[in-house]
Amino acid sequence: xxxxxxxxxxxxxxxxxxxxxxxxxxxxxxxxxxxxxxxxxxxxxxxxxxxxxxxxxxxxxxxxxxxxxxxxxxxxxxxxxxxxxxxxxxxxxxxxxxxxxxxxxxxxxxxxxxxxxxxxxxxxxxxxxxxxxxxxxxxxxxxxxxxxxxxxxxxxxxxxxxxxxxxxxxxxxxxxxxxxxxxxxxxxxxxxxxxxxxxxxxxxxxxxxxxxxxxxxxxxxxxxxxxxxxxxxxxxxxxxxxxxxxxxxxxxxxxxxxxxxxxxxxxxxxxxxxxxxxxxxxxxxxxxxxxxxxxxxxxxxxxxxxxxxxxxxx
Amino acid sequence: xxxxxxxxxxxxxxxxxxxxxxxxxxxxxxxxxxxxxxxxxxxxxxxxxxxxxxxxxxxxxxxxxxxxxxxxxxxxxxxxxxxxxxxxxxxxxxxxxxxxxxxxxxxxxxxxxxxxxxxxxxxxxxxxxxxxxxxxxxxxxxxxxxxxxxxxxxxxxxxxxxxxxxxxxxxxxxxxxxxxxxxxxxxxxxxxxxxxxxxxxxxxxxxxxxxxxxxxxxxxxxxxxxxxxxxxxxxxxxxxxxxxxxxxxxxxxxxxxxxxxxxxxxxxxxxxxxxxxxxxxxxxxxxxxxxxxxxxxxxxxxxxxxxxxxxxxx
Numbered sequence: 001x002x003x004x005x006x007x008x009x010x011x012x013x014x015x016x017x018x019x020x021x022x023x024x025x026x027x028x029x030x031x032x033x034x035x036x037x038x039x040x041x042x043x044x045x046x047x048x049x050x051x052x053x054x055x056x057x058x059x060x061x062x063x064x065x066x067x068x069x070x071x072x073x074x075x076x077x078x079x080x081x082x083x084x085x086x087x088x089x090x091x092x093x094x095x096x097x098x099x100x101x102x103x104x105x106x107x108x109x110x111x112x113x114x115x116x117x118x119x120x121x122x123x124x125x126x127x128x129x130x131x132x133x134x135x136x137x138x139x140x141x142x143x144x145x146x147x148x149x150x151x152x153x154x155x156x157x158x159x160x161x162x163x164x165x166x167x168x169x170x171x172x173x174x175x176x177x178x179x180x181x182x183x184x185x186x187x188x189x190x191x192x193x194x195x196x197x198x199x200x201x202x203x204x205x206x207x208x209x210x211x212x213x214x215x216x217x218x219x220x221x222x223x224x225x226x227x228x229x230x231x232x233x234x235x236x237x238x239x240x241x242x243x244x245x246x247x248x249x250x251x252x253x254x255x256x257x258x259x260x261x262x263x264x265x266x267x268x269x270x271x272x273x274x275x276x277x278x279x280x281x282x283x284x285x286x287x288x289x290x291x292x293x294x295x296x297x298x299x300x301x302x303x304x305x306x307x308x309x310x311x312x313x314x
Numbered sequence: 315x316x317x318x319x320x321x322x323x324x325x326x327x328x329x330x331x332x333x334x335x336x337x338x339x340x341x342x343x344x345x346x347x348x349x350x351x352x353x354x355x356x357x358x359x360x361x362x363x364x365x366x367x368x369x370x371x372x373x374x375x376x377x378x379x380x381x382x383x384x385x386x387x388x389x390x391x392x393x394x395x396x397x398x399x400x401x402x403x404x405x406x407x408x409x410x411x412x413x414x415x416x417x418x419x420x421x422x423x424x425x426x427x428x429x430x431x432x433x434x435x436x437x438x439x440x441x442x443x444x445x446x447x448x449x450x451x452x453x454x455x456x457x458x459x460x461x462x463x464x465x466x467x468x469x470x471x472x473x474x475x476x477x478x479x480x481x482x483x484x485x486x487x488x489x490x491x492x493x494x495x496x497x498x499x500x501x502x503x504x505x506x507x508x509x510x511x512x513x514x515x516x517x518x519x520x521x522x523x524x525x526x527x528x529x530x531x532x533x534x535x536x537x538x539x540x541x542x543x544x545x546x547x548x549x550x551x552x553x554x555x556x557x558x559x560x561x562x563x564x565x566x567x568x569x570x571x572x573x574x575x576x577x578x579x580x581x582x583x584x585x586x587x588x589x590x591x592x593x594x595x596x597x598x599x600x601x602x603x604x605x606x607x608x609x610x611x612x613x614x615x616x617x618x619x620x621x622x623x624x625x626x627x628x
Contacts, residue, residue: 034474037499038482041474092438097430116411117485120434124406124441125478131445132469135462144458148449151465155446160348160355164439168352171431185351 012304019062020055022072026080030133031126040114044122045129048110049087056228057082059305061198064217066298067290068206077137078150078201081130085158086194088126091119093167130154143207150201157197166190178257187229188222195225216286220279224306227275230268231309233258237265243314272310279306326618333376334369336386340394344447345440358428358436359443363401365419370542371396373619375512378531380612381604382520391451392464392515395444399472400508402440405433407481445469457521464518471511480504492571501543502536509539527603534596538620541589544582545623547572551579557628586624593620 034042058079065075094101094109102112111119138147166189199221203214236251237260251258259268280303287299348356372393379389408415408423416426425433452461480503513535517528550565565572573582601613
């Protein structure tokens, strides 16, 4: 959940937190504590899952659903499955064999709070349960084929051609300088895929995967996804450790290729601005296709979200 | 795939290998090599997935499907999804933070052949792709609800109340002596769940989850599943390292509670025999419900499989 910030529109933050709250409630209920011999796994899963992320991914799914006429109840399991996958990826990324990070969101990372074996298994368990939750989602929607397509899209975007593929390229990129083309390839997968798939599950369930609405929504998600990564790169240089909850300057220290190392900070900010403009135009185009006020409000929300992600300092 | 053994019925081994061959072909095609920036992940996945396991789990699914009147094509994606999950669990189990095994099936384990980060990601990728493959299975079957139920059952049995839960209890059990009740709890989850779910996916797709056939098939799978674990415990004491492809005596060395440490080797063999008898009775009961020769042959196959698992030396 997000605290107010002088720069940001307080009303928007409230709107965002309202949706995030319902996401948190769903996750808290669905990944409930169990009092059995393996209860430590539930503790570890809940420790990382309920650590207060921004919930951007589920929010993207829920607001896309609003635009496409899908109820929040119908999209929620898919939205939360994606958040569970996002969380598992953070747990595994933090492991000593990977990025070896002791802190995450200002708290001990999962393997430091528990131990390495528990963290590996908690990640595996969140990934596995994500698909159980997604299957429950497919079970309840009327459009079963759309529900199945949503499960498939989640697996694809989280897998070797999506997020995991991006992580593999990222590990390789730590050992050498990569080109702009390779960096874009990496971002499209490592962070892009899991920001794109929330829109996909909404269009799948709506049965509108190939429509004009889907096209604009995907354009929005892709643009915002890349902007998100560039903003992260900038924050790694200019951010405030107290606000970010993680050390800054780690990219440069590790000799990592980022948008900032490739283009410098000013040019990176220019690219970020252009991407945000592009995202806003996608919202405008989308709004023209909307009939109801609820749909138009969701488009407005997406515009504010793009600006929020641009201006955020954490 | 399995080599002939003087003790075993050669004809049965051939029948088993014939099904395993089709499983291997499906896996080889579906998890094909990709020539892209992240190709090392495909190499690692294929290294572990195509290392020549017995393919007991997919065979269980395919033969259950025969009895239930489901085509092999319809059950194959689910069968192979389960095998992919089995493989990922071996990769993660072998990691230094877990069992720290350098060898698996007579070859270097995944993290020794590649590195730890790649092994973690290859496991994650197999788990993720398993659900993509299962969703493809749900997409192609006519009974979409059954397909979705199969995905849900796979996730449940692989998760915190199934395989992962069992692994958590197993890690805990290494640090203390556990009771027979706890050992059975552990086995039912760690190895049992993934031997039970092949039957479940077949009954789900057939739309026969609550029938008498399903009941007998599940009884067979559960009994064979426990027998499988007890046989493993016995082989850890009496096995031949050259045939097993892994060191023996490791359970005792680690002070692990097993059926052998709890009951001794002779009593364990007696329990194993009784379980096998129980599995054979389930097959007899099942056979009485079968009409066609194909179904009856599949029941005969299950009987031979139970004997094979009893007598195996690896």
